[in-house]
Amino acid sequence: MELPLLNRYELMWMIVLFDLPVIEKTERKEATQFRNFLLDNGFDMIQYSIYTKPLSGKDSCEKFYKLIQSNLPSEGKVDIITITDKQYGNIISYQATEKVSKKQPEQLELF
Numbered sequence: 001m002e003l004p005l006l007n008r009y010e011l012m013w014m015i016v017l018f019d020l021p022v023i024e025k026t027e028r029k030e031a032t033q034f035r036n037f038l039l040d041n042g043f044d045m046i047q048y049s050i051y052t053k054p055l056s057g058k059d060s061c062e063k064f065y066k067l068i069q070s071n072l073p074s075e076g077k078v079d080i081i082t083i084t085d086k087q088y089g090n091i092i093s094y095q096a097t098e099k100v101s102k103k104q105p106e107q108l109e110l111f
Contacts (some may be wrong), residue, residue, distance in 0.1 A: 011085035012055045014064055019049060020076035030073040037071045054085070 016038060020031040035045075036055070057062055061082050072078055093100040096100035 010057050012061055012082050013085060013088040014043075014055055014061060015081040015083070016043065016051045016053075016068065017049060017081070018076060018078040020073055020078075027073075027075065030075070033038075033066060034071065034073050034078075041067065050091045055082075080089065 018034070020034065021027040022031050035051075038051045039045070041053070043053040046052055053064070055064065065080060068078070068080060
């Protein structure tokens with residue numbers, strides 16, 4: 001049986017941005033734990049404090065909102081943005097003066 005593919009409006013991208021204190025040893029440890037938590041849960045690092053993950057719709061986003069909230073560091077600021085794959089496709093990235101093409105995720109399948 002072939003599973004339905006998500007269209008570019010159903011596939012969501014979660015973007016987690018954060019600014020965490022790293023002056024004290026305990027702050028650095030918490031910041032590292034938070035970054036590792038994101039990586040362990042399938043997020044990709046875009047920049048040192050910006051991580052993204054493709055998700056299969058709003059229900060998946062709700063699950064990760066709660067998961068992230070339960071793993072927040074005690075200090076600092078964390079923002080979560082969710083956009084559709086169509087919107088994510090409009091991002092233009094440069095490294096120095098060179099335009100960089102984005103890595104597209106493999107199509108998600110629903111089981």
